[in-house]
Amino acid sequence: KWPKQVTIKEVGPRDGLQNEKAFIETKDKIAWINQLSQTGLTYIEITSFVHPKWIPQLADAAEVAAKIKKVQGVTYAALVPNLKGLEGALAANVDEVSVFMSASETHNRKNINKSIAETFPVLQEVVIQAKKAGKTVRGYISTVFGCPYEGSIDVEQAIKVADKLFEMGIDELSLGDTIGVANPRQVQEVLEEFFKRFPKEKLAMHFHNTRGTALANVLASLEMGITTFDSALGGLGGCPYAPGASGNLATDDLLYMLDGMGIETGVQMEQLAKSAFFIQEKIGRKLNSHYLQTLNKS
């Protein structure tokens, strides 16, 4: 019934730190990513090459991407919104780039300042140029399960965007519950529709835990045969252009559950926890994932 193996994609350095009030020092980001590289994680989204006015927390993207110590077997990815972002990502030689847009018109505008229709040609060009440079490309769709501005989102809207992104040539698509409103039944219903159109091996789930449903949604996705999940260590994270968005599904909570279920990830909890305490100290507040609380208390 359960998959033997699951891939965890750590998005803490990007989705996590983009939402922190404080600017984490560049050297600390680099040190944290280097620690994450020693945990057995095979994928780390390290930063984003977006406009520094929009996301000042990640204004040091070029330096972070250039100075981390890359470990063989780990894919280092960065978010890019347009060709200017891609330029930076290629100059820093990331392994993979991620393009992103929304299923909802309003969130798309608030987040990247374009309509959905205006976004397609921009991302198409990014995918073409990234592929030319030999990079793999991941796609994200935000607000698949609900939008902070528009409320519920018709699954057909997300499928329309997914169609376009796959046509452009993305290698994998991550479905975002940007503001953590999804429930397990909805997740299975949305996936049923997606599976009619796209291979499940190319789909990943990106849950935020705003209302405490992220792990339940993981379970619902596992039952459907999804084997790739995005998460952020300690439950860091959120999108500054989605009011009410809070932490991502916590990597440590996800790992605890998968370990207990006998599902392999290759990630070592002890190393992971150490790196969580490192970044917790730099951020200056206790991270709110459940698993870390058990260690914080002891």
Ligand code: HMG
């Ligand atoms: P814009 O103002 O429309 O950009 O912003 P523009 O193309 O009109 O250019 C204006 C100026 O910005 C120009 O400079 C460009 O060079 C510069 P000027 O000529 O005026 O001096 N510029 C850039 N500078 C640096 N890096 C760039 C870049 N592009 C243009 N890449 C833009 C459009 C997309 C740039 C802006 O809206 C932006 O940066 N948005 C970022 C939003 C963001 O990062 N949101 C969070 C990530 S998404 C997320 O969290 C959801 C996810 O986790 C999944 C989920 O949970 O659902 C992925």
Ligand code: MG
């Ligand atoms: Mg996110």
